[in-house]
Amino acid sequence: MSTTPAREAGRSQGGGTGVLAVTGSTGELGGRVARRLAAAGQEQLLVVRDAARAPELPGARVAVAAYHDEPAARAALSGVDTLFMVSAAEEADRVSKHLAFIDAAVAAGVRHLVYTSFFGAAPDSTFTLGRHHYATEQHIKSTGISHTILRDNLYLDFLPNLAVDRVIRGPAGEGRVAAVARDDVADVAVAVLGEPGRHAGQVYELTGPFAITLEEAAATMTAVFNRAYRYEEETVEEAYASRAGYGAPNWQVDGWVSTYTAIAHGDLAEVTDTVERVAGHPPIDLAEMLRRSNAGG
Structure with missing residues (x-):
């Protein structure tokens, strides 16, 4: 793996992806994408904030740029045809970072952008952070760049993290989530x-x-982990009160609580066949995800 500008690889003159750049390769989703591409023999440019943390993958080069650093991002993305953009960490200035990076991609001449958004993203999403994704999507569309939006539901992988001392507490009611x-x-x-x-x-x-439901999620965790998990309902007021001690900013607490209220409102219950249509195989369920996690795979 080398650290070189993308432009040195040249630009694709025919079909296919041309020069492919991937962000988020040090994280859970971007890392999975980068490893799959490497396993398939695809050369790629890993755009990271810290070159020392970039994964060592065959056929991968590294460029350093933060989302909010437009000059560095333009330089990193020069010569890139297709860009996989994982949404930034949940921060107060997340949208402005997204917009800066998108503008840099457009200025650099990126031809196609693939962005990871959130299920049903809208300006009035119950899940408050879904509004960030909607604003980002609107900006992508306004630039005119060719794009694909991946609106991910909550991650199955995240559900065990909701359990504190093996108890999931929140105002989700009997709502369902198609994680x-x-x-x-x-x-x-x-x-x-x-x-x-x-x-x-x-x-x-x-x-x-x-x-x-989260009660069903807890039951599945109990069965797979062979340890008792349960779901305890909270009111919205109780949810805010129980999270007040973490000292998190208001916008973040709103995001935590609205994760549950979005489930309660039915915003995340719709099931689609998109994974099977696009990836070519049916999606896995919570039990299978937990078994893979337990096995380290």
């Missing part, structure tokens, strides 16, 4: 990156095979 595994999102992303033109202009809502 999707990161592995399945990564498979969809790789399929899209392999034929970006075929998926241009598409907004893909990605879900698991069925929608479950």
Whole structure:
């Protein structure tokens, strides 16, 4: 793996992906995508904030740029044809970072952008952070760049993190969530990156095979881990009070609580067949995801 500008690889003159750049390769989703591409023999440019943390992958080069650093991002993305953009960490200035990076990609001449958004993103999403994704999507569309939007439901991988001392507490009621595994999102992303033109202009809502309640999620964790998990209902007021001690900013607490209220409102319950249509296989369920996690795979 070497650290070189993308422009040295030249630009594709024919079909296919041309020069492919991947962000987020040090994280859970971007790392999965980068590893899959490497395993398939695809050369790629890993755009990271810290070169020392970039994964060592065959056929991968590294460029350093933060989302908000437009000059560095333009330099890193020069010569790139297709860009996989994982959404930034949940921060107060997340949208402005997204917009700066998108503008840099457009200025650098990126031809196709694949962005990871959130299921049903809207200006009035119950899940408050879904509004960040909607604003980002609108900006992508306004630039005129060819694009594909991957709207991921909550991650199945994230559900165990909701349990504190093996208890999931929140105001989700009996609402259902069609959570999707990161592995399945990564498979969809790789399929899209392999034929970006075929998926241009598409907004893909990605879900698991069925929608479950958090009580059912706790029961599945109990069965797979052979330890007792349970779900305890909170009111919205109780949810805010129970999280007040973390000292987090208001916008972040709103995001935490609205994760549950979005489930309660039914915003995340719709099941789609997109994973199977695009990735070519059915999505896995929570039990299978937990078994893979337990096995380290």
